[in-house]
Amino acid sequence: MAILPILRYPDPRLHKVARPVQSVDARIRTLVTDMIATMYSADGIGLAATQVDVHERVVVIDVSETRDQPIVLINPETLWLSEEKHQGDEGCLSVPGIYERVERSAAVRVQALDADGVPRVIEAEGLLAVCIQHEMDHLMGRVFVDYLSALKRGRIKTKLLKQEKEARQAPVNA
8 A cells, every 4th residue: 555646736737638547457556445445534534546557547535533434436427417516615635725716506416437347327416516516527627716717826836836845945953
């Protein structure tokens, strides 16, 4: 089990469209295990393979309070989105420290393969529905800040680039 590096916005690799997984094999199961460990290590509730620079359609999610009920979605496809919308603050492991309001469907139905390659259908509402939509956006090369105005996106990009520059220039304590 490895903790994988998470790409940070505005890294252009976050905008690559993920390709379908051809087979759920040992490599994909290892990726899933590593992604779950990475998500938990970063204190996140969802992670798409795109965020760890693997451009295949794999998502892991855990919105449980106990942090021990991971959901694995391989090659997820949306079957239905509710017309009812919900607006809430979203954050992202690839956009650390930034939370902005985004409008999403209140409920969703998706089909995907689980970690064993078994097809399943998931119906979700609330936080899980938001998380599924957010992570599936990553697979399409979209980051939640893409829903914001150009001005807000620009400010976020500037802030994160400044933080990255400062982190590189910080002295290393021996």
